[in-house]
Amino acid sequence: MGKDPNKPRGKTSSYAYFVQTCREEHKKKNPGTSVNFSEFSKKCSERWKTMSSKEKGKFEEMAKTDKVRYDREMKNYVPPKGAKGGKKKKDPNAPKRPPSAFFVFCSDHRPKVKSENPGISIGDIAKKLGEMWSKLSPKEKAPYEQKAMKLKEKYEKVKRGPILGTSNNNLLFCTH
Numbered sequence: 001m002g003k004d005p006n007k008p009r010g011k012t013s014s015y016a017y018f019v020q021t022c023r024e025e026h027k028k029k030n031p032g033t034s035v036n037f038s039e040f041s042k043k044c045s046e047r048w049k050t051m052s053s054k055e056k057g058k059f060e061e062m063a064k065t066d067k068v069r070y071d072r073e074m075k076n077y078v079p080p081k082g083a084k085g086g087k088k089k090k091d092p093n094a095p096k097r098p099p100s101a102f103f104v105f106c107s108d109h110r111p112k113v114k115s116e117n118p119g120i121s122i123g124d125i126a127k128k129l130g131e132m133w134s135k136l137s138p139k140e141k142a143p144y145e146q147k148a149m150k151l152k153e154k155y156e157k158v159k160r161g162p163i164l165g166t167s168n169n170n171l172l173f174c175t176h
Helices: 014-029 037-050 053-076 101-116 122-135 138-160
Strands: none
Touching: 014 037, 014 053, 101 122, 101 138
16 A cells, blocks of 8 residues: 555654755755765765754754644544554464575574684674575585475464364474
């Protein structure tokens, strides 16, 4: 579902008003020239940081006025019927999704990589494991893929619902 076109426009911050003013100044000084957005943003940011609170006051007033407008419009705004209220809640009792073959591989090899490289960051461990995985031949990956497939089948069985007289909804997917 798309965005509601009748929903009030969000409130504009004092900094956003300042940047808008900078943009207009830039257009007047340099008509017809394109703007390097990252450079322009850096310059605006530096200028904003050096401004006194008195200089910022004008923009803060504009933001306050806009906040009043936004609050007023939101009071009168009625969301369309049938609109979803955020994300669907996840069932806390739902079984955990099974790991992929790569994650099965990682859980088997992570302790070894950690012990061989004490003090290594989590990100670097993941990189090493990724490199190790990509160097494996399809034949070497097969046992991990089979294990992942079994875990997936187990997950699908549990996901379909409990079999009469059993309590499958609390199965854990261990890779060992």
